[in-house]
Amino acid sequence: MSGETRIMTGRARRAGKAQTWLAQNPLIALIFVFIALFLVTGAVQPNFLSINGVRNTLLQAAPLGILAAAQTVLMLTGGIDLSVTMIATGAAYVAANQSPNGAGVAILAGVLVGLLIGSINGVGVAVFRVNPLIMTLAMSGILLGLFTAWTQTVLAGSTQVAPFIKLLGGGAWLGSVPYSVLVWGGVALAVIWLLRRSGWGRLIYAIGDNDTAVRLAGVRVWQVRLSAYVLSGVLAAIAGILLGGRTGAVDLQLAGAFLLPSVAAAVIGGTSIFGGVGGYTGTILGALILSVLNSLLTFLNVGQAIQQMVYGAIVLALAWGYASLTRRS
Amino acid sequence: MTNAFVATRAHPALRALLRNGWVLGVWLLLGALLLWYSTLIPAFGAFQITSITKNSLPLVYLAIGQAIIVIAGGIDLSLGALLLLSNVIAARFMEGQPIGVVAAIGVALVAGIALLNAFTGYIINLSGVPDIVVTLATSYIWSGLALWILPSPGGGTAPEMRWLFTGSPSGIGGSYWPPLLMMLIPGILVALWARTSRLGLTLYAAGSNRTAAQLAGLNVRRSKIVAYAIGGAMAALAGLAMVAITGTGDPRFAVGAGATLNSVAAVVLGGIALTGGVGNVFGVVATGVTLIMLNPILIAMGVNSNNAQVIQGVLIAGVMMVGGLSAVLRERQS
Numbered sequence: 001m002s003g004e005t006r007i008m009t010g011r012a013r014r015a016g017k018a019q020t021w022l023a024q025n026p027l028i029a030l031i032f033v034f035i036a037l038f039l040v041t042g043a044v045q046p047n048f049l050s051i052n053g054v055r056n057t058l059l060q061a062a063p064l065g066i067l068a069a070a071q072t073v074l075m076l077t078g079g080i081d082l083s084v085t086m087i088a089t090g091a092a093y094v095a096a097n098q099s100p101n102g103a104g105v106a107i108l109a110g111v112l113v114g115l116l117i118g119s120i121n122g123v124g125v126a127v128f129r130v131n132p133l134i135m136t137l138a139m140s141g142i143l144l145g146l147f148t149a150w151t152q153t154v155l156a157g158s159t160q161v162a163p164f165i166k167l168l169g170g171g172a173w174l175g176s177v178p179y180s181v182l183v184w185g186g187v188a189l190a191v192i193w194l195l196r197r198s199g200w201g202r203l204i205y206a207i208g209d210n211d212t213a214v215r216l217a218g219v220r221v222w223q224v225r226l227s228a229y230v231l232s233g234v235l236a237a238i239a240g241i242l243l244g245g246r247t248g249a250v251d252l253q254l255a256g257a258f259l260l261p262s263v264a265a266a267v268i269g270g271t272s273i274f275g276g277v278g279g280y281t282g283t284i285l286g287a288l289i290l291s292v293l294n295s296l297l298t299f300l301n302v303g304q305a306i307q308q309m310v311y312g313a314i315v316l317a318l319a320w321g322y323a324s325l326t327r328r329s
Numbered sequence: 330m331t332n333a334f335v336a337t338r339a340h341p342a343l344r345a346l347l348r349n350g351w352v353l354g355v356w357l358l359l360g361a362l363l364l365w366y367s368t369l370i371p372a373f374g375a376f377q378i379t380s381i382t383k384n385s386l387p388l389v390y391l392a393i394g395q396a397i398i399v400i401a402g403g404i405d406l407s408l409g410a411l412l413l414l415s416n417v418i419a420a421r422f423m424e425g426q427p428i429g430v431v432a433a434i435g436v437a438l439v440a441g442i443a444l445l446n447a448f449t450g451y452i453i454n455l456s457g458v459p460d461i462v463v464t465l466a467t468s469y470i471w472s473g474l475a476l477w478i479l480p481s482p483g484g485g486t487a488p489e490m491r492w493l494f495t496g497s498p499s500g501i502g503g504s505y506w507p508p509l510l511m512m513l514i515p516g517i518l519v520a521l522w523a524r525t526s527r528l529g530l531t532l533y534a535a536g537s538n539r540t541a542a543q544l545a546g547l548n549v550r551r552s553k554i555v556a557y558a559i560g561g562a563m564a565a566l567a568g569l570a571m572v573a574i575t576g577t578g579d580p581r582f583a584v585g586a587g588a589t590l591n592s593v594a595a596v597v598l599g600g601i602a603l604t605g606g607v608g609n610v611f612g613v614v615a616t617g618v619t620l621i622m623l624n625p626i627l628i629a630m631g632v633n634s635n636n637a638q639v640i641q642g643v644l645i646a647g648v649m650m651v652g653g654l655s656a657v658l659r660e661r662q663s
Binding site for chain 2: 082124128129130131133134135137138139140141142144145146148149256260263264267272273274303304305306307308309310311312313315316319320323324327
């Protein structure tokens with residue numbers, strides 16, 4: 001062993017140093033991955049390497065990024081929310097239903113849906129100590145049943161959202177910056193500030209790390225946990241309203257495809273599914289990487305089967321790479 | 330604390346009863362539901378038993394596989410995708426083949442998919458990436474592969490195969506013995522194996538405290554691979570049961586994802602803690618059947634299918650809330 005270290009050349013040592021540096025700044029590695037994927041996509045479809053390509057990537061990533069924000073905050077506490085996509089769909093439906101009353105009312109009603117469902121999830125997980133996987137899974141089934149029934153009764157015919165919501169979801173500010181990206185930017189700043197600078201954020205990390213210790217330190221853990229689920233519900237509702245605005249029409253499959261990617265984006269971004277480790281900046285990169293990957297696979301036009309296989313393989317490779325990179329430090 | 334005290338003093342039979350209280354409870358619940366169902370519909374008989382048994386086979390297999398993996402300290406979100414893979418390979422290659430070839434394909438599928446999932450377990454060991462993330466990624470790979478093998482629903486299987494899982498060569502009606510035995514035999518075998526064999530106990534040890542198991546000299550890495558192999562084999566059986574019941578292959582992603590989530594729900598309701606090391610495989614057989622049976626019961630009660638889904642969700646969450654609340658109350662007492 002010691003002989004091996006002695007004959008290590010200068011180049012190898014430099015490589016080792018670079019690796020340590022990357023291990024300490026894994027976000028840099030993610031940025032490299034993003035740029036590489038972006039360039040590969042550009043090589044496949046030259047039109048992609050333009051302002052338009054960047055705009056499309058951001059536009060695609062915005063709802064995913066907001067859903068992944070909900071997932072990130074919960075994963076930091078050691079939880080998860082499998083009902084985010086059904087909350088998003090439900091919020092979009094209610095917003096469409098309230099659209100005749102004006103966009104303000106519609107958005108408020110949609111967000112209230114997220115607030116309400118998030119609170120129920122939170123009470124189940126924080127007060128009744130139901131495993132988050134099961135609580136949110138059951139909630140997802142409940143919402144699917146409710147909204148399938150309601151689309152034929154109280155929500156019947158409400159598939160069109162107000163023009164303002166369409167502008168918010170699909171339009172662009174000054175014709176260049178999509179409004180949904182601005183909303184995402186606002187959400188991102190708020191979430192990052194909450195996690196890094198607020199006492200609440202510190203408690204989120206602390207609970208994920210060791211909730212017994214936090215409880216013994218005198219914190220009402222259940223309140224913090226409950227608030228995290230409420231936040232998750234609200235974020236999911238915002239993502240749903242943006243999605244409804246982008247597609248213009250709302251249906252029950254509106255957000256379904258985003259569930260696994262929302263978890264994957266947080267994981268690729270380095271947030272531990274066991275809690276206490278990670279942050280939202282990584283998740284933003286994860287969402288961007290997955291969006292570019294989606295564009296790349298669409299441009300390659302290989303069919304859905306190959307798309308799924310490549311998507312899975314790349315998510316696995318990224319998670320593996322991230323794990324081996326950070327374990328070394 | 331008082332519980333443990335009673336348990337050490339009590340008669341061995343009572344002790345076993347106390348330890349397996351949850352398993353007994355879910356079987357009693359299933360019995361009560363069956364009894365109730367029999368009063369709800371005018372003619373309850375062999376037809377209903379056959380239909381409930383065969384329709385719950387895929388979920389029960391998947392839940393047994395998930396249970397073993399969860400006990401060993403993991404979780405497998407790719408089981409549903411493996412079910413799809415087994416389902417489409419069977420549907421595509423078994424149609425119109427002689428019985429010998431069909432049997433060979435069936436055996437090869439069970440062995441092959443077990444090996445495939447053992448490889449997933451190996452990757453989890455090697456990479457240090459959490460189980461849930463690795464299997465989330467492989468679930469995309471396997472369902473993509475399934476879609477590639479069978480781009481649209483179709484294919485078929487042999488009548489003998491359908492008889493084995495449904496009790497009738499045409500998949501309609503028939504005797505309830507074949508599906509019932511096909512459900513109970515794997516359930517009992519896997520449960521006994523996990524509770525009595527050396528390797529099975531290693532799964533419990535590794536799931537409850539990985540470091541302690543490792544320090545005790547157990548091969549923790551091998552136990553994970555074995556658990557994933559069993560999970561794969563059960564998923565392959567679930568896929569075969571699916572093709573036997575429906576008579577066709579179905580590569581849709583949503584079918585696999587739904588099956589995976591149901592398997593996790595069945596495992597948790599069956600009293601197996603998601604933290605690993607706790608629980609009995611035999612309980613999930615009952616919860617798997619219960620989850621499938623709720624739908625026809627609610628429909629027999631005149632509830633429409635959307636509301637039935639709502640009630641199912643409320644029941645799952647409700648049962649878990651009662652369980653969680655009683656744990657909290659016990660903590661307060663001690």
